Amino acid sequence: MDTTMRDAHQSLLATRVRTRDLKKSAPFVAKNFSQFFSLENWGGATFDVALRFLHECPWDRLSELREIIPNIPFQMLLRGANAVGYSNYPDNVIDGFCQMAVDHGMDIFRIFDSLNYLPNMKVGINAVGKANGVISAAVCYTGDVADKSRTKYNLDYYTKIVDELVKMGIHILSIKDMAGLLKPQATKILIDAIRQKHPDLPIHLHTHDTAGTGVANYLAAFEAGADIVDVAVDSVSGMTSQPTMGGVVAALQNTKYSTGIDLEKVNEYSAFWEQTRLLYAPFECTTTMKSGNADVYKNEIPGGQYTNLQFQAFSLGLGSQFENVKKSYIEANQVLGDIIKVTPSSKVVGDLAQFMVQNNLTAKEVRERGDELSFPSSVVEFMQGQLGQPHGGFPEPLRTQILKGKKRIDGRPGADTEQLDFDKIEAELRKKFGDDIIRKCDVMSYVMFPKVLEEYIDFKKQYGPVELYPTRVFFVGPDLNEMLDIEIERGKVLHIVVLAISDLMLATGEREVFFQVNGQLRSMKVKDKAAIKDHKVQPKADKNNKNQIGKLKFDYDSTCFD
Numbered sequence: 062m063d064t065t066m067r068d069a070h071q072s073l074l075a076t077r078v079r080t081r082d083l084k085k086s087a088p089f090v091a092k093n094f095s096q097f098f099s100l101e102n103w104g105g106a107t108f109d110v111a112l113r114f115l116h117e118c119p120w121d122r123l124s125e126l127r128e129i130i131p132n133i134p135f136q137m138l139l140r141g142a143n144a145v146g147y148s149n150y151p152d153n154v155i156d157g158f159c160q161m162a163v164d165h166g167m168d169i170f171r172i173f174d175s176l177n178y179l180p181n182m183k184v185g186i187n188a189v190g191k192a193n194g195v196i197s198a199a200v201c202y203t204g205d206v207a208d209k210s211r212t213k214y215n216l217d218y219y220t221k222i223v224d225e226l227v228k229m230g231i232h233i234l235s236i237k238d239m240a241g242l243l244k245p246q247a248t249k250i251l252i253d254a255i256r257q258k259h260p261d262l263p264i265h266l267h268t269h270d271t272a273g274t275g276v277a278n279y280l281a282a283f284e285a286g287a288d289i290v291d292v293a294v295d296s297v298s299g300m301t302s303q304p305t306m307g308g309v310v311a312a313l314q315n316t317k318y319s320t321g322i323d324l325e326k327v328n329e330y331s332a333f334w335e336q337t338r339l340l341y342a343p344f345e346c347t348t349t350m351k352s353g354n355a356d357v358y359k360n361e362i363p364g365g366q367y368t369n370l371q372f373q374a375f376s377l378g379l380g381s382q383f384e385n386v387k388k389s390y391i392e393a394n395q396v397l398g399d400i401i402k403v404t405p406s407s408k409v410v411g412d413l414a415q416f417m418v419q420n421n422l423t424a425k426e427v428r429e430r431g432d433e434l435s436f437p438s439s440v441v442e443f444m445q446g447q448l449g450q451p452h453g454g455f456p457e458p459l460r461t462q463i464l465k466g467k468k469r470i471d472g473r474p475g476a477d478t479e480q481l482d483f484d485k486i487e488a489e490l491r492k493k494f495g496d497d498i499i500r501k502c503d504v505m506s507y508v509m510f511p512k513v514l515e516e517y518i519d520f521k522k523q524y525g526p527v528e529l530y531p532t533r534v535f536f537v538g539p540d541l542n543e544m545l546d547i548e549i550e551r552g553k554v555l556h557i558v559v560l561a562i563s564d565l566m567l568a569t570g571e572r573e574v575f576f577q578v579n580g581q582l583r584s585m586k587v588k589d590k591a592a593i594k595d596h597k598v599q600p601k602a603d604k605n606n607k608n609q610i611g612k613l614k615f616d617y618d619s620t621c622f623d
Contacts, residue, residue, distance in 0.1 A: 062136060062265070062291045063094065064303045065334065066102035066126075069293035072269065072301040072364045075344040075372075076110040079532055080122040082337050086330070087129040093326040095132050098265075098289045099169050102126055103162070104137030106365070106404075108145040109510060112517045117528050120165055120502035127166025136169040136197070137162065139189070140404065141181040142475055146509040147405050149447065149475030152184055154508055157483065159188040161505055171235050171267075173199035175406035178449030179225055180473040186229050197265060198226045199235035201401045203361060207247040213399055213453060216254055223255055233263045233289075238278075239363040239403040241269035241301075245281035256286035265289040268304065269364030271357040275304030276312055283318045294327065296335035300353045301346065301364035307331065340532040349375065349383075360387045361394065366407045373411075379418055389414040392424040397443070398456040405439070406448055412437040431462030446470030481508060494518050555579060565592050 065086075070078040083102065090100065103123050111119040127135065142149060144158045159170065172185040177200060189196045200222050204214035223234055234255065236243075243251075252264060264287045268275055279290045291303050298305040307327045313319050338345075346368040362370060370390075374383045393413035394400065402410050416437050417427065427434065442448070444460045446469055483504055490499045490507060498518060507514040521527075527535060529547050539545055545557040556579050563573040571586040 062099045062101055062289060063090075063097050063294065063306065064101045064291050065294045065297055065306075065330075066100055067105060067107055067138070068101060068291070068365070069297040069302045070341075071106050072303075072368070073297055073346045074338070074341045075346075075369070076106045077114065077341055077344045078337075079115055079528065079535070080111070080117050080125065081528060082340070082532060083122070084125060084129060085337070086333050087126055089330060089333070091130040091132055093323065093330070096321055097133050099134040099136040100130065101136045101138070101171075101291070103135065103167060104139055104145055104171075108506075109513065112506060112510060113513045115528070116517060116520050116524075118502070118517075119506070120161070123162070123165045123167060134168040134195075135166055136171060137167050139170045139172045139185050141172055141174040141178075142184040142473070143181075143405070144185075144509060149478065150508070151475060151478045151480045152188075153480040155184050155188040156191055158505055158509075159185075159192040159194060161502060163192045163194050165502070167194065169195040169197050169233070171197045171199050171237070173201055173235075173237055173403070174449060175201065175403045176401055176449045176451045177201050177222055178451075178473075179222070180476075181449050182226070183229060184473075184475075186226075186231065190230065195233065196231045197233035197235045198229070198231040199237040199267070200226070201403050202236055202238045202251075203240070203242060203401050205242065205244070205247055205358075206250050207244065214401075216250060218452070219251060220254055220258060223259065227259060227262065233265050234259070235265040235267060237403070238266070238268040239365065239407075240357055240361050241271040241275065241364055242358060242361060243268055243278050244274060244358075245277050248278045248281040249285045252282055252285035252287050263288045265291075267291045269301055270299050270304045271301050271353050271364055271367065272355040273299075273353045275299075276308045279304060279309055280312060283313070294334055295331040296338060300350065301367045337532075340536070343536060346371075349380075356387065360390050361402055362387065362390055362411075363403050363407050365404065366402075366411060370411050370415075373415065377415060377419065379415065382418055385418050386414055389417045393417060396424050396427050396456070396459065397440075398451060398453060400451045406443070406451075409437075409439045409443045409448075412439045416440075428459055431459045432465070436463050441467065447474050449474060483508075494522075498522070565589055 066083050070076060103119070108119045111117045111122060123135070139145070139159070142155060144150060144155055162170075170185070170189040172182055172189065174181040182198060186196055186198060200219060202219070204211050206216045206219065226234065236251065248266070252266070255262070255264060266279065266282045266287050266289070268278055268291070282290060290309065292298065292306040292309050293303040295305045295307045307324060310320050310322045310324055310327055349371045350368055370386065371383055374380055374386050379386060390410060393410050394402065396413065397410060400406055400410070413436070416422070441463060444455060444463045445467055486507060487499065487501070487504045490504060503514060503518070526549070529549060531545070534545060539559050541559055541561070543559065547555045547557060549555060558577045559574065560577060561575045565572055569586070570588055570592055572589050573584055573586050575582070575584045577583070
């Protein structure tokens with residue numbers, strides 16, 4: 062499977078790759094890589110980021126890619142009972158989401174739970190089954206099954222989970238090695254054990270190449286009986302991304318596992334992304350991360366979290382202490398009971414690690430002072446049971462100390478949540494934004510991310526379809542006197558030239574931008590966000606917010622006061 066369109070850029074480029082650039086590579090992929098098992102191009106963080114930062118509709122991304130690539134199955138990442146969000150949703154939301162995804166072109170759903178909590182996974186498995194999607198159930202891997210001294214997540218633990226998933230009627234078993242912790246010997250042991258018990262079950266291995274052992278693991282996996290592995294095209298592979306596509310294809314040539322994929326076409330595909338990656342320089346993981354690192358076997362930080370955690374450390378003023386953050390990550394994990402770490406449970410560990418570094422706390426001090434410390438909200442929610450039940454239970458007495466009497470959830474979170482009324486939500490959104498704007502898919506996006514969807518609609522109403530701008534212009538803006546050719550529909554092109562920018566208007570924090578559209582002079586006022594940081598600007602009241610007070614203007618006939 063090719064992860065270039067999802068996990069690769071989520072791991073290396075902060076998930077910022079735009080639909081525009083994905084569509085540019087899509088015809089080449091459709092023409093040359095029909096042998097791919099699937100393309101992973103949706104789910105995970107892409108849904109949230111598309112709306113929040115790229116001002117794009119993720120549903121449009123899916124349907125547009127399906128139109129260009131009709132001949133390769135699409136695959137997405139589904140967080141069990143959380144879908145693509147970070148909350149617990151009623152079952153009818155997960156059912157509706159999966160059906161809508163299938164209707165927009167999705168085929169295979171990789172369903173996982175951050176704690177391998179089977180009741181959460183069952184919600185997603187049932188929903189995908191109802192939607193007639195392909196059920197790929199993922200077992201999240203941590204620990205080291207080759208190390209007999211590590212008994213919590215041993216071989217027996219994993220094979221029992223697989224047995225239960227098979228009983229649920231899954232189509233594919235996926236091993237999700239989200240931190241790249243597998244080593245060749247452990248890979249052989251794990252996959253061979255599953256293959257011996259389930260000879261006809263398709264086995265799909267996913268890993269990250271943080272330590273640089275990814276290709277070696279895949280060779281071991283094929284020898285042990287794996288059927289499918291995840292790769293990213295060379296120029297967006299390696300480090301916290303997936304192992305290199307070209308490397309795996311070349312390593313399997315002239316063996317019984319030969320892929321039949323043309324290595325020259327892989328090189329062409331890689332060349333496109335090598336150039337495209339330059340457009341995303343502001344989000345490059347290589348700004349702070351220069352190479353892979355085998356210390357992942359100690360800290361167990363997932364590939365998708367590593368660079369984000371590093372960025373957060375810099376933003377909190379802890380950049381020079383990132384090594385301490387990684388060490389605290391190890392301690393935080395043990396404090397929490399040695400849990401499986403992948404979104405959203407990995408955030409719990411990361412938040413606690415940064416909390417410990419910021420407050421100069423050791424693991425011993427956290428345990429001793431649990432009743433007096435004010436823990437991050439994610440830690441409190443985890444201890445309540447809002448993510449589900451971890452293998453081995455919660456650590457006591459720390460859990461009791463952290464909760465301080467707060468409600469505990471002992472079963473599946475969301476099991477007793479009332480079903481959502483989609484028609485009611487749609488009516489409310491149409492009333493607020495207009496019938497011509499709200500679609501069924503917008504309602505589902507609102508259910509996942511209410512505030513983000515509203516901000517997306519407001520932005521689009523104000524600025525229009527910014528997804529039409531070239532990527533460099535979208536992120537950093539146009540140069541003065543640069544001609545932009547924006548095709549708003551087939552055969553209809555706007556020629557835009559920015560001519561001049563005024564001095565800062567101190568009262569409003571704005572600058573006036575003068576530009577031409579198809580030769581006609583226009584101007585508009587734009588907030589200078591950089592300048593606003595240095596100048597106090599009084600914002601206008603939001604007329605839709607009843608809690609804000611603005612200056613009232615009255616039109617009256619003075620005779621009424623006589």
